[in-house]
Amino acid sequence: MKKSFGFMPDGREVYMIELHSGKLSAKVxxxxxIIQSFCVPDKDGNIKDIVLGFDNLEDYIEQDKCFGCIVGRCTNRISNASFKLNGIEYKLYKNSQGNSSHGGKIGFSKKIWDIDNxxxxxxxxxxxxxxxxxxYPGDLDIYVRYTLTEKSLRLEYNGHCNKDTIVNLTNHAYFNLEGHESGDISNHLISINADYFLRTDNKTxxxxxxxxxxxxxxxxxxxQPIGNNIDSDYDQxxxxxxxxxxxxxxxxxGDFNKACELIGPNSKIKLEMYTTQPGIQLYTGNYLGSDRKAKDGxxxxxxxxxxxxAQGYPDAINHPNFPSVVLxxxxxxKEKxxxxxDIEKCE
Incomplete structure (x- = not known):
C-alpha cells in the first residue's frame, strides 16, 4: 500500500510503501x-519495531545520522576526497575531516527515488x-528492490552505467532487537563471521x-555481548x-555469505544477515544521542x-589489494x- 509521507521544501511528494508478509511488516x-520500520514478533508474540527512525519527513531531511537510507554512489570514506580511474583524478566533496563520506554533499540518501514496481x-x-x-563519472541507473518474506527482509541492488565509475551501495538502518525505543544495546549478543578486519587511521x-x-x-x-569490549582502550x-x-x-x-548474527536478550529476536558483499561495517551508534523526537515521541x-x-571495503578505489568497487x-x-x-531457535 502506498500513501503520502509529506512534501519536500520544493513541493515534491514523498511516499511511504507498506509491505506485509505473514507476521512481518515493513515500511519504505x-x-x-529509507527503511522507516521493520516490525517482527518477539518470543511472546508482541510486535516490535526493530528499526530506528522518525514519524515525519522533516526530521529525516534534517537529521545527519543516515537513518534507514540507501547510501551512495559510494558509501563510507574515500581518503582525501579523491580517486583515480583510468588515469583521471576525480575530486569529491569533503565532508569528513578532509575525506569524502557516504556519497558527498547530496548523496543517494537525500534523493527522492521513483517507484518502479x-x-x-x-x-x-x-x-x-x-x-x-x-x-562521479557516468550516467548511473540504480534499482533497489525490497522484498518482505515470512522470515526476512531482502534487499536486491541492480544497476548499470555508461562510463566506468565506482559504485558501493549499502543500507544504513539502525537496529535494536528489543524495539527501536529500548535504549542502550550493549547487552545484545553479536557474532561476526570474519577472521579479519580493516585497520584505519584515527579518522576511520x-x-x-x-x-x-x-x-x-x-x-x-x-x-558475545556487544558491550564486552565496546569501551576498550584498543585504538581501533x-x-x-x-x-x-x-x-x-x-x-x-561474491557468494551469499553469512555476515553476522544478533540476539535481543529479552525479546529473543534473532537477526542473521547474509550478503554478497565482501564487508560489513558494524557501527554501534556511538554518537546517536539527540534531543530530536523520534518515532513514538x-x-x-x-x-x-x-x-x-553490508558493503564493499571502504576506500577500496585507493587500495589495489581490496576487492574492486569499479563498475x-x-x-x-548486482548485490543482495x-x-x-528467527524466534524459536532463541528460546
Missing part, C-alpha cells in the same frame, strides 16, 4: 529509499544519477592493512568511541542502535543483502 520511503510484499525503487553528479579511513581479529577486542567470531575502538570498523566477511567473494541515546552496513561501462552492478528473523 521514496525519500532516501510495487506489490503487497515488494517494492522496487529507481534512481538516476547523472554524469559528474558529486563528481582504512590504511590498506587487513588485520587478523585474533587476539584483539574485534574478535567477534563467537556470540577508542578512536570511534565504540565499534565502527569494516570486517572482512568469511567465504568466497522517544529520543535516542548514544548506542541506542547498531548499523549493519565498468555496460556491466551490471537479506535480514533473516
Amino acid at each position: 520511503l521514496t525519500y532516501g529509499a 510495487i506489490s503487497e510484499n515488494s517494492v522496487t525503487l529507481h534512481l538516476f544519477s547523472p554524469d559528474m553528479e558529486e563528481n 579511513v582504512p590504511d590498506g592493512t587487513i588485520v587478523s581479529v585474533a587476539g584483539t577486542p574485534l574478535d567477534l567470531r563467537q556470540l 575502538i577508542k578512536w570511534s568511541k565504540g565499534f565502527d570498523r569494516n570486517w572482512c566477511i568469511n567465504g568466497k567473494l 522517544v529520543t535516542y541515546v548514544d548506542r541506542g542502535g547498531y548499523a549493519l552496513e 565498468k561501462a555496460g556491466e551490471e552492478y 543483502t537479506e535480514y533473516f528473523v
Whole structure:
C-alpha cells in the first residue's frame, strides 16, 4: 500500500510503501529509499519495531545520522576526497575531516527515488544519477528492490552505467532487537563471521592493512555481548568511541555469505544477515544521542542502535589489494543483502 509521507521544501511528494508478509511488516520511503520500520514478533508474540527512525519527513531531511537510507554512489570514506580511474583524478566533496563520506554533499540518501514496481510484499525503487553528479563519472541507473518474506527482509541492488565509475551501495538502518525505543544495546549478543578486519587511521579511513581479529577486542567470531569490549582502550575502538570498523566477511567473494548474527536478550529476536558483499561495517551508534523526537515521541541515546552496513571495503578505489568497487561501462552492478528473523531457535 502506498500513501503520502509529506512534501519536500520544493513541493515534491514523498511516499511511504507498506509491505506485509505473514507476521512481518515493513515500511519504505521514496525519500532516501529509507527503511522507516521493520516490525517482527518477539518470543511472546508482541510486535516490535526493530528499526530506528522518525514519524515525519522533516526530521529525516534534517537529521545527519543516515537513518534507514540507501547510501551512495559510494558509501563510507574515500581518503582525501579523491580517486583515480583510468588515469583521471576525480575530486569529491569533503565532508569528513578532509575525506569524502557516504556519497558527498547530496548523496543517494537525500534523493527522492521513483517507484518502479510495487506489490503487497515488494517494492522496487529507481534512481538516476547523472554524469559528474558529486563528481562521479557516468550516467548511473540504480534499482533497489525490497522484498518482505515470512522470515526476512531482502534487499536486491541492480544497476548499470555508461562510463566506468565506482559504485558501493549499502543500507544504513539502525537496529535494536528489543524495539527501536529500548535504549542502550550493549547487552545484545553479536557474532561476526570474519577472521579479519580493516585497520584505519584515527579518522576511520582504512590504511590498506587487513588485520587478523585474533587476539584483539574485534574478535567477534563467537556470540558475545556487544558491550564486552565496546569501551576498550584498543585504538581501533577508542578512536570511534565504540565499534565502527569494516570486517572482512568469511567465504568466497561474491557468494551469499553469512555476515553476522544478533540476539535481543529479552525479546529473543534473532537477526542473521547474509550478503554478497565482501564487508560489513558494524557501527554501534556511538554518537546517536539527540534531543530530536523520534518515532513514538522517544529520543535516542548514544548506542541506542547498531548499523549493519553490508558493503564493499571502504576506500577500496585507493587500495589495489581490496576487492574492486569499479563498475565498468555496460556491466551490471548486482548485490543482495537479506535480514533473516528467527524466534524459536532463541528460546
